[in-house]
Amino acid sequence: MLAYDFPPVMVGGVIRPAKFCKYLPDFGWAVTVLTCGSQTAVVEDSSFLKELSSDVHIVRTKSEFSDRLVRWVRRQEGEGKPVSPHYTSPPLSGENRVSHRRFSAVSKRFYRFGVNALRRHVMIPDRQRFWKKAALREVKKLFREGSIHALYTTSPPQSVHLLGRALTLRYHIPWAADFRDQWTDNIQFNRHLQKRSWRTRLEKRMEYDIVRDADRVVSVTETAHESFQRRYPEFHEKFVQIPNGFDESDFSGETSSFSSGKFVLKSFGSVGNGRNPQTLLDAVCALRGKPEIGRASCRERV
Secondary structure (H helix, E strand, C coil): CCCCCCCCEEEEHHHHHHHHHHHHHHHHHCEEEEEECCCCCCEEEEEEHHHCCCEEEEEEECCHHHHHHHHHHHHHCHHHHHHCCCCCCCCCHHHHHHHHHHHHHHHHHHHHHHHHHHHCCCCCCCCHHHHHHHHHHHHHHHHHHCCCCCCCEECCCCCHHHHHHHHHHHHCCCCEEEECCCCCHHHHHHHCCCCCHHHHHHHHHHHHHHHHHHHHEEEECCCHHHHHHHCCHHHHHHHHECCCCCHHHHHHHCCCHHHHEEEEEEEECCCCCCCCCHHHHHHHHHHHHHCCCCCCCCCCCC
């Protein structure tokens, strides 16, 4: 399994591969995970690792260049402090304050220009592409040991699939590419890149190559599954949908929220980047005015 994000790093996408690792041994698979071990996570939770069998082998590597790049970006935004939208530099007074403002404005322009140039012309399809070299060193060791018989890659980041494609072409092993989010048929992709730009054409070609060379292309949602079938009808037999679910063991001993008489609506996704929850919020406000629901029995968590 190639998964850039993996526990104890806690981002939205780690639960799916972590649960796959938990239950794949029940189907006769010995799992080896290759992941990036040098990330600076905002939240960490090692509880998912405790669920894994001792037979699950986790190999953590790093990308030295990517690490230096991330540290440089953070220095530009806060001199090494954690990046936060609420972070501001300590106030200065008098002449020092004026010079500080001028320096900050110039630095900010250079920073934005440099990062935008890197993102557009170098970080293709994403900045995690710099992890590929370090990951290849570790993967080659595993293949020399003869312990790899199938390959599973999970994205985002999409560059993980590029690594998987290079490996399956070299070692001729079965490969399943799991898209937790869509790539080129994604609202964020179409929003940030011009539809006819060279970058768009390049990434669409990358996606096509992955679909063509993978043995199975896995989607999470029915919408994503149908999108692949519509755009690549010649490979329709490769597409499989495995929806997200839940692990009953995570909720053993838990009581349902309905036992308290309250209806709880939770959102675990992202807000922004073209996503507008206004219709949902309007509906919730309308429901709270209904006598059969009432304001006191309705709670929203985002």
